[in-house]
Amino acid sequence: MTAETRKATDALIRPAIRDAVAQLGEELTEDSLREHIWPLFSRVLNRPNHPKLDRPEIYLANHSLGRPLDCTADDVMGALDLWYRDIDAAWGPWIEARDKFRALVAALLGVERADCIVPKTSAGQGLRAVLNALLKPDRPITIVATRGEFDSIDFILKMYADKGWAAVHWVEASDDQEGIPIYWSREITAAIKQHKADLLVVSGAFFSTGQVFDGILWKIAKEAKEAGALVLADLYHTVGIVPPVLDQGNPWVDFAIGGSYKYTHGGPGACWLYINPRHLDHENEPGALRTLDTGWFAKKDTFNYERTDTPLLAPGGDAWLESTPPILPIYQAMAGLELTVALQAGIGVRTRQYSLEQQAFMRDTFRAAGVPMFKPDxxxxxxxxxxxxxxxxxxxxxxxxxxxxNTDARGNCVRFGPDILNSREELELTAQITARVMKSI
Ligand SMILES: Cc1ncc(COP(=O)(O)O)c(C=O)c1O
Structure with missing residues (x-):
């Protein structure tokens, strides 16, 4: 990311968040987070006590639904205030907010152009937009996907296969560590070549195990590209956790999907599709990738209301916009995106480092309490x-x-997802409680 883009992104972060993050120093510690970041989450950190206990619930499902900042409520109310006060003139600031959302997501992904980010209401909607750009009149789209994809993605692919619009080849896990399924690049790239795939759909980190593909993903994407396949990466479990990943550094991924309700503290409904710039700027040329998931916001000169006989698309990533966009989820996601971008700025590894250390502490604490957590290697x-x-x-x-x-379970594992709002004390108590509860299950 250029210094200029970085400066422009910094300017998008509100002073309250920028100043709080500026106090943290290069390395995150529980004490500094407690002092400077926790006050931004006072509502959710001061929940009433659990009905049966003399303390609030310990929340460790941050990998499922992240917790909101206090100012999220004000942001959403602010969007509504605009409507009450200005009625249709609210569209100006609403669209500015949508563009800010695009710029913040671009910053999180390490992407220069904000128009590469197309707001969606779900990750699955992003996948469908891509599939609906690849539909072929004479044969199904040939897709390689892993068995480890999230339910929504798996289901959409199966629905396309059921309709005869896609032929999906599923890659099984190659290996396991202590019974946890692990995917490697070998089988995936072999399947792409064997089936002459049009598209690979693969997670950057798997939802059920957390296995991060990271470097492996870029290797796969490069090989896929050489074999003539496009690549869609599902980065829902990567963004906000593993530092920025796309664009110049890793130019092979064609599409990526993700959203705000986990690690970026933004709640449901604010998701996105990334489109590699190499697929943009040719929108009205023959052979360009054009999706059926469209609407009047994707038109060239939307507000000129001109009706051409054939569809003329807006330039760049705007060609992938759709109908009248939802606005409130954008506001709901904003503060969390600003915080995540601010935390990652320049030294994106520090949040990752903190998360890895916190998890190592948790696993050690569990083991000391006689609870054998999976030891990732x-x-x-x-x-x-x-x-x-x-x-x-x-x-x-x-x-x-x-x-x-509060945890959740997938397959034969319970997932424990601590974040910057969890204390070591909570993790120690969780280990004791888990050891006790396990005796009766
Ligand atoms: C890897 C992954 N992809 C996608 C999603 C969400 O998909 P959708 O927004 O289509 O429901 C999740 C949600 O947990 C996920 O873990």
Missing amino acids: PPAMFGAFSLLPHNNAAALSDALRTEGV
């Missing part, structure tokens, strides 16, 4: 949550919830 190959394998993981997670510890 190397730990940096895994994302923002740690796994506790258990043959009745869902029941264990439910039992923990009744004891005031």
Whole structure:
């Protein structure tokens, strides 16, 4: 990212967040986060006590639904205030907010051009926009995807296959570590070549295990490109956790999808599709990638209301916009994006470093309490949550919830996702509670 873009991005961050982050220093510590960042989350950190306990719930499902900043409520109210006060003149600032959202997501991905980011209401909607650009009149789209993709993505691909619009080849996990499925590049690139895939759909980090593909993803994407396949990376479990990844540094990924409701503290409905700039700026030329997921905001000169006989698209990434956009989710996501960008700015590794150290502390604490958490090797190959394998993981997670510890379960593992708002004391208490609860499950 150029110094100029970095400066422009910094200017998007409100002073309250910028100043709080500026106090933190190069390395994050629990004490500095507690002093400077926790006050930004006072509402959610001061929840009432758990009904059966003399303390609030310990929230460790940050990998599922992140926690909101206090000013998120004011932001959403501010968007509504504009409407009450200015009625249709609210569209000006609303669209500015949408463009700020695009610029902040671009900054998180390390992408220069904000118009590469197209707001969507779900990651799945981003996938469908890509599939609907690749539909072929004479044959199904040939897709390679892994068995580890998130349910929504898996389901959409199966629906396209069911309709005969896609032929999906599923790659199984290659390996396992202590029973946790692991994917490697070998099988994926082999499948791309074997099936002459048009598109690879693969996660940057797998939702059920947290395995981070990172470097491997770029290797796969490069090989996929050489084999003639486009690549769509699902970065939902990467963005906000693993430092910026796309664009000049890794130019091979064609599309990426993700959203705000996990690590960027933005709630549901504020998602995005990234389109590599090499697919932009040819929108009205023959052979250009053009999606069926369109609408009047994708038109050239939307507000000239001109109706050409054939569709003429807006320039750049705006050609991938759709109909009248939702506005409130954009406001709801803004403060969390600003905070995440500010925390990652310049030294994007520090949030990752903090997360890895915090998880190592948690796993050690669990082990000391006699609870054998999965020991990832190397730990940096895994994302923002740690796994506790258990043959009745869902029941264990439910039992923990009744004891005031909020986790979730996927497959044969309970996922524990601490974040910058969790204390070591909470993690130590969680280890004790888990050890006790496990005896009865
Ligand atoms: C890897 C991954 N992709 C996508 C999603 C969400 O998909 P959608 O927005 O289509 O529901 C999730 C949600 O947990 C996820 O973990």
